[in-house]
Amino acid sequence: MTQYFAGVDIGSTMTKVVIMNKGIIASNIGPTGPEQRRLANKVMEKALKESDLPFEAITYVVATGYGRINVPFADKQITEISCHAKGVANFFPEAKTIIEVGGQDCKGIKINNGKPVDFVMNDKCAAGTGRFLEIIADALGIKIEEMGEIGLQGNNPAKISNICTVFAEQEVVARLAEGVSLNNLVAGIHESLANRVSRMVNRLHVAEEVIVTGGGAKNVGLVKALSDKLGYALAVPPEPLLTGAIGAALLGKDIADKALQDGVSLETKERSLKEIKIF
């Protein structure tokens, strides 16, 4: 019988689900709202629909991310540090360092054979996270998806000195008024963010291969700025938002395999996607 494993990654900004057997057979990404439990159900339902599988067919569900405890149908909760390590190693077996630029936090993870050996996190300040880019994109009247390409066109990145997101927003508007080009302004923003992230990640003594994940990895301008700052070539997984969910599903598979190997029954929760009524 084919076994299916689900990984549910409830991040601070986006909720991601993948269903896997030998490879990914379905995935779904949606915004994380305040009602994480209800949304986890919905995103899971969409992924199941895409895979044409009933929920009962899923052997094991692992939840990860900040909202992992709000997934009532998950069989196990594992932190995003372990899940990203596993997910990245699936694509890059030689990876040694992961930089995850998430919606409202940023992490550096040192890994060895797909397992975390050290990590650092910034969860105190929006600077150094995707939220910083969102706010600046709003201030500049551009779409966040466009920022990467716009920044790459800049040949003289503007110096953005404020690390406070709110004050940096004011600074960006002031620079725009001074006549700094949009390309150089966005390039400066990427440089500022890259400085912030690299300062934190350098605590780990970065080693190759270095992989960037999270929403920030979709911004080519940021990835280039980070690469320049760190002095390493950076690789990005095919869908960097899904790395944590993929890792969660793969760790679920490991748990199921170990139970089989040890000859013990796999402990799972009731397979039910009923809507939670507590909100």
Next chain:
Amino acid sequence: MAEEQKKEERKRRRHATEAAGKIGPMVKATIGGTVKAREEGKSIAYAFIVCSYDEIIRAMDIVPVWTENYAGICGAKRDATRFLEKAESLNFSRSLCTYALCGLGFDQWREDLDEMPPDAPWGGQAKPDFMLSSGQILCDPRNKWYQAVQQYMPDVPIYNVGLPWPLYEDDIKIAEVEDYYIKYIVEELRGLIKFLERQTGRKMDWDRLSELVDLGERTWSLIWETYELRRAVPAPMGTGDAMNTMVPMVFMLGTQEGYDFFLELNKELKDKIARKEGVVKDEKYRLLWGGGLPSWFALSDFNYFNSKGAVFPVETTYRMIEPIYRLNIPDTNDPIERLAWRWIRYWTYWYDKARKRPGSEPDVERLIQYIEDYQIDGIVMHEAFSCRTWHLGLIWQLNQLKKIYKPIPVLILGSNRQKKDEKRELPSLILESDIVDISSYSEVDTRNRIDAFIETLEQTKKNKV
């Protein structure tokens, strides 16, 4: 209200030892005692811990008000914010030492009202007759705090004690400069005694001072012996408790009560070791609290670590003692000279070891020694944003440790009874918050980090297997 009280009770930290459980009432009585002492006309001094004058003030029956401790109490009771805000309204920056800010806010409020601020935690800290500051060579707020508070208590004099020690250089010979430091410190402490004699109108009882210095030295040795018991597996006491037992160590030095406390703790730990009773039932990870003052409002995080099978058998914070016999204090009948030698030899205790390992430093050697002695699996540090003294050095220490010591080479006895090398990885976790400013703290984020750290420890253990 009843519901809120229940929540608070649930959050209260659990102690592993009965002795640590007695500290709360002890501190409460001490703080209440300062108010009572004021009413009784006793001499009261604002004071800082670890300033080498404990026995001196005890010998002169001066009642100390440990101002940093009171700020910590306000933090632990989650009632520091209003004092911090008061200080901010007086134009002090929120990024200064929050112990000092809390104290400044409290004192200004008390002086303004001419009585304790409403519902002051544990009755409030009494107004002093004089203030004894000392930044040692570590902490500038300890020099400036009392000067700043004089704005609100202009009639309260200050004596600032200079307590330096020779900074570490790998080519410096301490023996060549030690005497200069001793001479200076002795003069400073004698100057302090003259100041206290003037302020109190009483003369120093030198025989009593000698007795108390002797008691202080015996207490140091007893504490060292007691804390070394925590090497046992499972660990009978963790850092969470040590953040309580620091009270008799540094607030009651030179008192019989302080000495007796550690006698009791020593016995309790020996009993627990005999029963193989640890902080947690199933001890999985042994951690070193590698520095930083704790978040006093979040001591229950130690319980959270415990709930994951992690214990802290040792810490560098508030382990302000070394065994006296190892300090090789020269023979002298002068209690002031003894205090000066104890001071210098304590702060230079790890220098010789550091010199033997290229790239090392005394603080790093201390970490290494504890890692080996206490069979440590990982290090946790706390960056309190408002404490420059600790903060700057911590990251550096961790980096140096990783450079010169990770993976950790450990000599173990093989099955053939031959020594062989083993490499041990040592994950680390840096927590970020503050000592009393709760606005810097997120329980969800902190515990998320702890969860990830525990998973890292688990992987490291599996890798080793």
